[in-house]
Amino acid sequence: MVTIADVARAAGVSPSTVSYVLSGKRSISEETRRRVQRSIRKLGYHPNAGARALASSRTNVLALVIPLRTDLNVPVVMQFVAATLTKARAYDHDVLLMTKDEGPEGLRRIAASSIADALIVMDVEAAEPRLSVLGALRLPVVLIGVPDEPGEMTCVDLDFTAAGSASVTHLADLGHRDIALIGPSPAVYKRGTSYAGRFLRGFRKTAAARKIHATSCPCSPSYDALRECLDELFTSNPDVTGLVVHNEAILGPLLSELGRRGKQVPQDISVLAVCPQDMAEAHAVPLTSIAIPAAELGSLAVEMAMRQLDSETGQSEVRLLSPKLTDRGSTGPVVSQRHKADRPQ
Amino acid sequence: MVTIADVARAAGVSPSTVSYVLSGKRSISEETRRRVQRSIRKLGYHPNAGARALASSRTNVLALVIPLRTDLNVPVVMQFVAATLTKARAYDHDVLLMTKDEGPEGLRRIAASSIADALIVMDVEAAEPRLSVLGALRLPVVLIGVPDEPGEMTCVDLDFTAAGSASVTHLADLGHRDIALIGPSPAVYKRGTSYAGRFLRGFRKTAAARKIHATSCPCSPSYDALRECLDELFTSNPDVTGLVVHNEAILGPLLSELGRRGKQVPQDISVLAVCPQDMAEAHAVPLTSIAIPAAELGSLAVEMAMRQLDSETGQSEVRLLSPKLTDRGSTGPVVSQRHKADRPQ
DNA sequence: TTGAAAGCGTTACCAA
DNA sequence: TTGGTAACGCTTTCAA
Numbered sequence: 210m211v212t213i214a215d216v217a218r219a220a221g222v223s224p225s226t227v228s229y230v231l232s233g234k235r236s237i238s239e240e241t242r243r244r245v246q247r248s249i250r251k252l253g254y255h256p257n258a259g260a261r262a263l264a265s266s267r268t269n270v271l272a273l274v275i276p277l278r279t280d281l282n283v284p285v286v287m288q289f290v291a292a293t294l295t296k297a298r299a300y301d302h303d304v305l306l307m308t309k310d311e312g313p314e315g316l317r318r319i320a321a322s323s324i325a326d327a328l329i330v331m332d333v334e335a336a337e338p339r340l341s342v343l344g345a346l347r348l349p350v351v352l353i354g355v356p357d358e359p360g361e362m363t364c365v366d367l368d369f370t371a372a373g374s375a376s377v378t379h380l381a382d383l384g385h386r387d388i389a390l391i392g393p394s395p396a397v398y399k400r401g402t403s404y405a406g407r408f409l410r411g412f413r414k415t416a417a418a419r420k421i422h423a424t425s426c427p428c429s430p431s432y433d434a435l436r437e438c439l440d441e442l443f444t445s446n447p448d449v450t451g452l453v454v455h456n457e458a459i460l461g462p463l464l465s466e467l468g469r470r471g472k473q474v475p476q477d478i479s480v481l482a483v484c485p486q487d488m489a490e491a492h493a494v495p496l497t498s499i500a501i502p503a504a505e506l507g508s509l510a511v512e513m514a515m516r517q518l519d520s521e522t523g524q525s526e527v528r529l530l531s532p533k534l535t536d537r538g539s540t541g542p543v544v545s546q547r548h549k550a551d552r553p554q
Numbered sequence: 555m556v557t558i559a560d561v562a563r564a565a566g567v568s569p570s571t572v573s574y575v576l577s578g579k580r581s582i583s584e585e586t587r588r589r590v591q592r593s594i595r596k597l598g599y600h601p602n603a604g605a606r607a608l609a610s611s612r613t614n615v616l617a618l619v620i621p622l623r624t625d626l627n628v629p630v631v632m633q634f635v636a637a638t639l640t641k642a643r644a645y646d647h648d649v650l651l652m653t654k655d656e657g658p659e660g661l662r663r664i665a666a667s668s669i670a671d672a673l674i675v676m677d678v679e680a681a682e683p684r685l686s687v688l689g690a691l692r693l694p695v696v697l698i699g700v701p702d703e704p705g706e707m708t709c710v711d712l713d714f715t716a717a718g719s720a721s722v723t724h725l726a727d728l729g730h731r732d733i734a735l736i737g738p739s740p741a742v743y744k745r746g747t748s749y750a751g752r753f754l755r756g757f758r759k760t761a762a763a764r765k766i767h768a769t770s771c772p773c774s775p776s777y778d779a780l781r782e783c784l785d786e787l788f789t790s791n792p793d794v795t796g797l798v799v800h801n802e803a804i805l806g807p808l809l810s811e812l813g814r815r816g817k818q819v820p821q822d823i824s825v826l827a828v829c830p831q832d833m834a835e836a837h838a839v840p841l842t843s844i845a846i847p848a849a850e851l852g853s854l855a856v857e858m859a860m861r862q863l864d865s866e867t868g869q870s871e872v873r874l875l876s877p878k879l880t881d882r883g884s885t886g887p888v889v890s891q892r893h894k895a896d897r898p899q
Numbered sequence: 900t901t902g903a904a905a906g907c908g909t910t911a912c913c914a915a
Numbered sequence: 916t917t918g919g920t921a922a923c924g925c926t927t928t929c930a931a
Contacts, residue, residue: 211666212924223902228926238900255666259607260924263907268604270650277636283629291622294653303669305615306649308639321556321600323908324648432838461806465838469813493777493810557908568918573910580911583916605908608923 211254219248231256262323271297271514272305272325274316276332280394280430281402282457285485285503286331289353292507293329300515302326313342320346327514329353333364335401349517351510354403361525363517365509368529369404372499373411373455375532376481379497380451381419384543385479388416388451389442390425391459394434398427408455408483424449430458439466450543455483457501464493475541486535495537502530556599564593576601607668616642616859617650617670619661621677625739625775626747627802630848631676633830634698637852638674645860647671658687665691672859674698678709680746694862696855699748706870708862710854713874714749717844718756718800720877721826724842725796726764729888730824733761733796734787735770736804739779743772753800753828769794775803784811795888800828802846809838820886831880840882847875 217224222241229235230245237245248254262268273293275286290306297304305325307315309332316339319325326348330339333354343350344361352364373390380388390412392398397405409425416423424446428438442449454460460482464474472478474494482489482498489498509528517524562569567586574580575590582590593599607613618638620631635651642649650670652660654677661684664670671693675684678699688695689706697709718735725733735757737743742750754770761768769791773783787794799805805827809819817823819839827834827843834843854873862869 210668210924213926214924224925225903225927226901229901232926234927236900241900253662253666255663257608257924258667258669259604259613259909260907261926262604263602263608263909264924264926266907266926273651277640283632287628287632290651291653294651295622295655298653298656304651306618306635306639306651308636308643310640311643317598318600321598322603323555324603431836461810462838465806465810465813468810491776493807555908558910559908569909570911570919571917574917577910581916586916602908604925605923606910608907608925609909609911611910611923 210257211252213254213256216245216248216252216254219252220245266323268323268326269302270305270325271302271511272307272319272328274307274309274328274330274332276309278309278332278396280396281332282484284488285457285501288485288503289331289507292504293511296508296511300511302511302515313339316342316346320348327351327518329510329514333403335403335406337403349514351514351517353506353510355407355527355529356403359525359527363513363524363526365506365513365528366404366530367501367506368531369407370411370414371529372483372532373408373413374415375411375534376453376483376499377412377415377419377421377423379481379534379540380453380479381415381421383451383479383540385421385451386543387422387446387448388424388453389446389449390423390453390455391438391442391463392425392427392455394429394456395427396429405455412453422446428456428459430456432462435459435462435466439463439470443470449478451479451481451540453481453483457482457484457488460484460488460492460496468493474539476544479540479543481534481540489535489537494539497534497536497538497540499532499534502533505530555602556597558599558601561590561593561597561599564597565590611668613668613671614647615650615670616647616856617652617664617673619652619654619673619675619677621654623654623677623741625741626677627829629833630802630830630846633848634676634852637849638856641853641856645856647856647860658684661687661691665693672696672863674855674859678748680748680751682748694859696859696862698851698855700752700872700874701748704870704872708858708869708871710851710858710873711749711875712846712851713876714752715756716874717828717877718753718758719760720756720844720879721798721828722757722760722764722766722768724826724879724885725798725824726760726766728796728824728885730766730796731888732767732791732793733769733798734791734794735768735798735800736783736787736808737770737772737800739774739801740772741774750800757798767791773801773804775801777807780804780807780811784808784815788815794823796824796826796885798826798828802827802829802833805829805833805837805841813838819884821889824885824888826885834880834882839884842879842881842883842885844877844879847878850875 213224213227216227328350331353333352335357337356354366355364393405426438482496489496558569558572561572673695676698678697680702682701699711700709738750771783827841834841
């Protein structure tokens with residue numbers, strides 16, 4: 210193992226000088242810096258992480274807490290993880306992965322053993338039970354999602370309330386008077402996952418304001434559940450002309466099922482998806498969508514964590530990204546009932 | 555911060571005793587152990603990771619190198635990551651995530667800075683370019699996938715050659731004489747991803763042995779690509795009766811497209827998927843499948859890494875899991891051409 | 900602009 | 916069965 214002493218010897222300087230060349234925390238003559246850096250490269254020196262952490266109380270590691278469940282959309286989680294990783298590396302940090310399953314005790318462990326400098330937590334619930342533990346941690350924490358009472362927590366997320374609202378507005382402006390939300394699985398609601406409730410609230414509120422008949426139906430990520438959901442929807446609500454789908458996993462099956470039932474998109478029924486861009490583009494019918502900016506969120510979360518690390522001021526901040534709706538043609542103006550009746554089944 | 559000295563003081567013993575209670579590396583009187591453990595709990599002591607790593611040259615961290623690309627199936631990667639995490643925690647290890655994008659230099663960095671004790675590497679290529687670096691690392695390494703020349707590397711994977719072979723056997727036994735493989739995206743083949751080539755080889759070899767007409771068609775994960783692929787397949791090869799799908803992302807769209815084209819599964823065409831169990835069960839038509847045991851692989855990879863850490867013997871090992879085929883009814887006996895011709899289009 | 904040396908919190912060796 | 920203490924490799928203060 211190459212140590213800082215080896216480099217120092219090779220460069221004919223003291224270890225502290227090598228350290229300062231690396232950290233840039235004091236000025237070094239150009240001449241010395243060059244010699245040191247050449248030795249570093251020549252020897253392939255990388256500072257020992259443990260020693261560095263011990264001496265500086267900085268690990269250069271970010272802990273990322275992800276859900277293991279699959280009722281949360283997996284590609285979205287992955288996009289988020291990827292963005293976090295990439296951005297963290299840009300800040301010369303590594304990412305340690307933890308599962309939500311480890312619970313509060315896991316969080317305490319990470320903090321107490323100084324394994325990471327900061328925590329990024331996904332899958333936040335409305336009544337987030339980890340909040341008190343996280344608050345007591347003394348580590349910078351960034352939540353992806355917004356609990357009902359964020360307190361001093363730093364949060365970042367898509368403004369799902371605004372997204373729910375925007376979805377209704379879009380359809381209402383096209384003349385739809387009867388729409389339905391196909392939401393995440395019941396388990397997601399039951400767990401009180403923060404984004405699900407917020408979206409639903411925005412959806413309902415704007416529907417009421419626009420005097421639109423709006424129903425909502427959670428849907429498990431299986432074909433059977435979807436079929437059931439549609440059966441119920443179309444019988445209890447045969448005049449529905451617009452679907453808002455806040456459930457990425459079900460998009461493909463939904464389109465197939467609509468096809469099977471002879472409903473054309475958007476002629477017979479409009480479909481507005483809430484999902485990452487690439488997913489909206491990957492279907493048989495490109496989908497008008499409100500984007501879930503998973504990558505941007507991951508990137509932002511890292512930046513916010515870094516800012517907290519730098520400033521050390523407990524400046525809390527709740528950052529909500531405005532929803533962006535892209536029309537890809539899967540939503541359209543309502544066709545009158547008469548007209549529809551004329552078309553062959 | 556609570557240190558080992560605090561615990562020692564509280565328990566009225568020396569720091570080394572606390573350390574030994576924790577590590578179990580020497581015998582401690584029941585009485586002392588209890589006192590120490592009570593102090594540990596009372597103070598909420600967790601050993602400082604950096605200090606521990608420095609003193610023991612063990613980080614209790616596993617580095618997991620994952621691909622960021624999305625042409626590899628995301629849910630499969632995620633299942634794998636989840637299993638790795640869970641198993642690692644069972645061994646009291648944490649998992650550090652790295653991206654393939656960091657390249658060989660990233661691997662060197664991890665090793666040289668003693669950030670992790672062992673490396674688990676996904677998305678292995680047939681002519682794996684990282685092999686020489688990995689070999690020089692001195693860290694235990696486990697590859698998920700098998701390069702053409704594994705050398706001294708420890709590898710674990712599904713036996714994709716046998717899987718390719720089994721897929722043909724299954725269809726051949728049902729009487730199919732003309733089948734096609736819908737494979738991963740061309741990018742995956744071009745990159746030389748290890749499993750893709752191995753599956754194809756097994757597929758072709760057994761098809762030849764069974765004297766079956768077998769074509770193969772890589773398919774990008776988009777609806778358009780799929781349509782094109784099917785168009786070409788059915789025109790160049792109108793008598794095809796069996797499809798082997800080694801491309802999880804395309805399964806849903808494929809079933810829709812077959813439906814749209816009036817092909818019933820399995821009456822008109824048999825479909826055999828190569829994918830994780832849950833995916834095979836989640837479609838409109840439950841799919842006969844050869845399972846990709848992502849979770850098992852993740853779990854095994856960790857165990858193999860741990861074994862290497864324990865033994866310190868460079869015992870290399872290539873472990874291939876036998877493919878398991880589950881019939882879920884999406885494959886069936888071939889219906890004669892005459893009979894088919896009678897059916898309405 | 901640089902060097903010397905005192906920690907950082909553990910582990911593990913040497914004694915007892 | 917236990918305690919004392921020298922490492923481990925780095926950062927950072929204090930001196931020069």
